[in-house]
Amino acid sequence: MKEFRFRLSEESLVSIFNHIDENICFLDKDLNVLWANKTYLDKLGMSSEEVLGKKCYSLWHKRLSPCEGCPCVKTLKSGKEEVYERISDEERYWIITAVPLKNEDKIEGVFEFAKEITDKKIIYKKLRETIKIEGIYEIIDNLSHQYSNILNGIYGFAQLLKKETKDEKSLNFLEKLIESVEKASKFKEALLALKKSPSLVKVFDLNFLIISMKNLLKEMADEKIKFEFSLSKENPLIKGDPQQIREILIELVLNAKNAMSEDGVISISTEKIRINSEEKVVFTVSDNGVGMDKETLEKCFEPFFTNDPRRFGLGLSIVKNIVQKHNGTIQLISSPQNGTTVKIFFPSATLQQAQGI
Numbered sequence: 027m028k029e030f031r032f033r034l035s036e037e038s039l040v041s042i043f044n045h046i047d048e049n050i051c052f053l054d055k056d057l058n059v060l061w062a063n064k065t066y067l068d069k070l071g072m073s074s075e076e077v078l079g080k081k082c083y084s085l086w087h088k089r090l091s092p093c094e095g096c097p098c099v100k101t102l103k104s105g106k107e108e109v110y111e112r113i114s115d116e117e118r119y120w121i122i123t124a125v126p127l128k129n130e131d132k133i134e135g136v137f138e139f140a141k142e143i144t145d146k147k148i149i150y151k152k153l154r155e156t157i158k159i160e161g162i163y164e165i166i167d168n169l170s171h172q173y174s175n176i177l178n179g180i181y182g183f184a185q186l187l188k189k190e191t192k193d194e195k196s197l198n199f200l201e202k203l204i205e206s207v208e209k210a211s212k213f214k215e216a217l218l219a220l221k222k223s224p225s226l227v228k229v230f231d232l233n234f235l236i237i238s239m240k241n242l243l244k245e246m247a248d249e250k251i252k253f254e255f256s257l258s259k260e261n262p263l264i265k266g267d268p269q270q271i272r273e274i275l276i277e278l279v280l281n282a283k284n285a286m287s288e289d290g291v292i293s294i295s296t297e298k299i300r301i302n303s304e305e306k307v308v309f310t311v312s313d314n315g316v317g318m319d320k321e322t323l324e325k326c327f328e329p330f331f332t333n334d335p336r337r338f339g340l341g342l343s344i345v346k347n348i349v350q351k352h353n354g355t356i357q358l359i360s361s362p363q364n365g366t367t368v369k370i371f372f373p374s375a376t377l378q379q380a381q382g383i
Contacts (some may be wrong), residue, residue, distance in 0.1 A: 049140035052127070053098055057082050060135065066326040069142070071237050071257050082138070087114065088261060088377050097124035098136045105133055116230035117268045118238045119144045144238055174211075175293065192222045226269065232262040232296050232307055235271060243279050243292075252286040256295040262307040263375040266352040278311040278347050278368055285315030285366060298374060305374035311365035318360040326358065 035058075043050050044064040051062040059077050060209040067074060070085060082098070092099050097108035099122040108124045125137040137188035181204065188200045236257065244253060264271075273295075282292045290313060297308045318326065327346045349356045353373050 039323055048142070049138070051070055051082070053136045053138060055102060055133070055135055057092060057098060057136075059085070066140075069234075069237055071233050078383040088263070097122050098138055100124070101126050101136050102133060102178060111161075114230075114234070115146070115228045115268075117226075117228075118142060118234065122246065138334055142238070155195045177207055177211055181211075194236065203305075211349050217367060218296055226267045229265045230270060232264050232271070232309060232372075233257045234276065236294060236296070239272060239275060242291055243275070245274070245291065246279060247283045248288050251286065253281060254291060254293040256293070258296045258298055258307075260298045261377075262296045262298055262309075263377070264307050264352070264372040265375040266372070270348045270352070274309075274345050274348055274370070275311070281342065282313035282315060282366070284313060285317070286313055287315075290314055301371070306347070306375050307372045309370040309372065310367065312365060314365040317362045317364045319362050 038063075040063075047065055049063070049066040050071060051066050052060045054060055058079055059082055062074070062077055067077060067147065070077065072085070077085060083092050083096070087093060093112070095110055095112070097110040100108040100110075105126050107126070110122045110124075112120045112122055114120070119142065121141045121143060123139040125139070126133050126370070127137055166190070184200055184204050184207065188197065188204070191197050236255070240253070240255075250277060256284045279292060282290070286292075293310070293312045295308075295310045297310070299306050300310055324341050328343065346356055349370055349372075355371045357369040357371070358366065358370070
């Protein structure tokens with residue numbers, strides 16, 4: 027059999043690397059990006075001009091120094107291939123492989139190959155856990171409110187009866203009734219104490235979280251529904267639980283999907299703005315669906331309210347609950363046949379907070 031030999035040109039290699047669905051880049055000895063494939067740029071949400079010459083740890087993690095356990099740093103020291111599994115601040119899971127680039131046994135840089143495994147490892151499991159927990163909290167909140175109204179009525183009338191009653195035996199019964207109501211009230215407060223703040227608080231880039239969910243969102247929606255993304259060029263850093271913010275995005279996309287025909291458009295954007303001297307990150311999800319009338323708009327955040335018999339009616343209620351626990355506010359704009367826009371305003375976080383400074 028004849029030996030088959032061929033040589034790949036630089037242009038051919040670039041074309042091959044650009045068609046691989048994992049992050050590939052070349053770094054110099056100072057971890058500056060010399061070249062990156064299309065997937066690398068898409069996952070960052072940046073152009074080649076914005077990436078080349080920048081430190082990889084600055085681009086991905088907003089750090090001022092290399093990450094702990096960085097396989098590229100290890101490869102530069104050992105001259106050997108290094109493999110490392112990493113979780114980013116917004117809870118994206120990666121397997122990173124670093125291979126030394128040598129010229130006559132002298133290390134010139136690093137070839138980095140990063141495969142994201144977030145979807146397989148965590149996203150479905152944790153998001154379902156989150157929605158169950160948040161749904162329970164919302165039910166507890168609603169029931170506690172109704173429970174309070176009943177207790178307040180019993181307590182108030184018992185106190186009035188106590189003032190009007192002279193019979194000692196009846197007074198003793200009323201005292202026991204009032205004592206029981208007070209115990210029930212304490213039990214209600216204990217139930218409300220189950221509602222927790224965000225469980226996993228981190229400072230993370232909202233853009234990266236959205237980018238990491240693109241494939242999942244497209245799978246959730248009909249293939250004929252179009253997504254448009256407009257992400258801030260500034261770093262939209264927020265502080266909170268990435269899993270709960272993911273749940274917000276999923277709920278809003280599901281609502282948009284259910285309100286549209288097959289050829290609908292869902293737009294997702296981020297923006298940094300200043301309101302009364304405070305920096306905010308604005309997270310917007312809008313659609314061109316059927317919209318809502320005034321009555322629906324007024325009730326849509328109420329627990330158990332829904333116009334869709336297939337759904338339980340906790341979606342927007344849970345979204346509002348999560349936003350409030352992240353010290354944010356939510357604004358909903360909608361009218362019949364004009365679609366719906368949901369704007370969420372989060373307090374903007376800083377690099378100093380992200381690095382614990």
